[in-house]
Amino acid sequence: MSAAAEERFARATLCAVAEPGDALLGRLVERLGPAGAVDAIRTGAAPAGIVSGERAGLRLAERLESWRIRLGGADPEADREVADRLGLRLVCPGDTEWPTTLNDLGHRRPYALWLRGPMDLRFGCLRSVAVVGARAATSYGTRVAAELGADLARAGWTVVSGGALGIDAAAHRGALAADGPTVGVFANGVDRPYPSRNDGLFAEMAERALLVTESPPGVRPTRLRFLVRNRVIAALSRGTVVVEAEIRSGARNTATHARELGRAVMAVPGPVTSRGSRGCHQLLRDEPPARCVTSAAEVIEEVGSIGDDLAPRPRGPVLPHDELEPLTRQVLEAVPARGSAGLAQIAVRAGVDTATAHGLLGVLAAGGFVERCGQGWRMPHRPARRGPSGGAEPHPSRSSGQGVRP
Template sequence: MIPAARPGDAETGLEGTVAEAGSTGDGPGDAAAGAAGAENVAVGPENTVVAPRGAAVGPDNMAVGPESATARPDDTAAGPGDEQLNRVFLTRVLEPGDETGGRWVRELGADAVVRRLRDRGEPLPGASAKRWAGLLARAAHAQPHRDLATAHDAGVRFVLPDTTEWPRQLDDLGDARPLGLWVRGTPDLRMWALRSVAVVGARACTAYGAHMATTLSAGLAERGWIVVSGGAYGVDGAAHRGALASGGATIAVLAGGVDRPYPRGHAGLIARIAEQGLVIGELPPGDHPTPHRFILRNRVIAALTRGTVVVEAAHRSGSLATARAARRLGRHTMGVPGPATSGLSAGVHALLRQDAVLVTDAAEVVELVGDMGDLAPEHKGPVLPRDLLDPAARHVLAALPAHRDAEPQEIARAAQTTPDDAIARLYELRALGYVERHGDGWKLTRQAMISVRDGHTAR
């Protein structure tokens, strides 16, 4: 059973599916990760895609003429030797990130796995009888020709592994590698992913979190980097908008079909991303997100990009799953700090206490993920007059007591120098207005007090 959405969270919708729990933003994502996996086998009418009436599909997967919407027997399954149809078929059967299924495809080939499912043969290695029965039930509803026709009508293409547009870095996922990616938008996915950074965080973010996500993403886009996020409310949406507002590029990785924007409140934003960037996902057209699919989607965000920046995340935020996946894959993991008292920054601070790198702007992110020489400017405080003194004079200045005068011998001992050198430096400091003579002693002037306190503490 799919759990109900929490009040005030991302909207429920898409035929009764839950709110965006476990997204790149804050929510009960980690707990949901194992709640439904390959055993989640229920397939109902809402999961089948009806082909557009009057559209027939030929060998090249293009519409060739009028035909009834009723499927023919050879439209309901992939044929032998067609890698694209076989993998599209399997996207209806296997859950994203199913490592057992991925191993079957790697060892036996997609064609052999599809044949076993179509023929309702014996379970493949690693599948229990219960799970195999569920996979067979899903396979009975898989119609890859229709999925490709529906995708074509929506301007969506299916990118296979080991083709020219496939991002090779996704292969780092091993058997959890996607079977393929449904891509909406015209740019080349592989080329865009080469210079990409993930910006993720809480859905219920604060104004500070939204501001940081927007400005950081805008800065990345201005430097020619692609901003990748999950399309959710909060930090994700702010990241996408920041990149678009600066005239840059962004990729939304969805946990459902790319033809069904989710959350529905971001339908306009996702449509804009599809026009100016890319919307990608593992699930076939019309499929809906579930809690565990959000968590599994996050591994794609982590693998696709050079690094992941987390902006505001509670201890159980789904965005932390993205950061952990990035760390496992050897990608850079970064965090934007927040107030120490903010629960929405507690997860980020926990990352920073481990091996994540603290970042505050786009330049610092690029310094980490970019090429050699992409250095962030050094952040310094204002230059004070005291900073212009030579080191010996600064030591003597710092050796003077704050509220009384002192003789040269005492000052020399505190500055670890000779009395003659101390006297020479004191006359130099008097000329600059830092000290004044009081009989046989020397004392700081009032204007020097602030300068001394900004440096070493006066005695």
């Protein structure tokens, strides 16, 4: 067996004997290499300096014994046979498909990853956003997640999530509906889809996108592994968007990992009466606060290139008087909404001399904003339009807030 093949075999073994993200094992791998770490587990002897202190030393000894017991039941060859049959592949640190952003996890970096699907993990995660949230999502939350997933995918961004019911599944489906890339990060073997209600979604992702896990084939999920895998979701992405979440939730756990990794943390606001949005609102109040986002464009502004991915600023409808020069609008505001006023009175209200007021009133009259009358100047008098119900609609100059009452 070549050195490269031996290392891959050792990493597959480590996936089978240890819980994901174990920093103690990460230190062993850093010091001894994957094959050396497996030998240390087999013999129960670790080199000095891995940990310091008697208590830490006892903890390492206990962990080594636990790994040694699991080693007896591990069968990397059988895992590889299942992987070959199902079209899975093992990606290790240093491989061309390994995302270097996972190295930010330090000693808690995955030992290796099992992948299923045609998408290239490293390339797909160069521009990626995690969209996460509650399993018991509201219709509001699932709609927002699906729209975010679709709009991000259309803009060329990969949607990363955990494949759970609710927000996660809606984000994945939105990306797939837009024929875009999406990555599902599992807490179990990719041959054991969980939850089973998403079997159809996972089958489609295996055909068109990508399923990722730290667990070898056959492994069932546990609550702890769900929390631990969240660090991978955060590390693969440039930022994490929480769409809906309770105060205590896996989505907020993912946001915590993202913040610790220096990634962007974003939250979608919801109704203040909704329990499902309390976690998002707390994130917006945290220090530092999460960024409030309401669209894919605002998400991309947070995680995209500085100066290149700015979201358009929303504006209300442009009304005719919005285009007037400030001094001209000042004179227009001095014309009463009802009745009329003389030139001198308008000039005083506008704070200009009478010559300026007279000239600008002429400009306004030419534009149809005012008209001359026997008593001076007034708003144009037009008959009220009939509304759809037969009632009179207000004149545009009144409803737009032009003018002041005398």
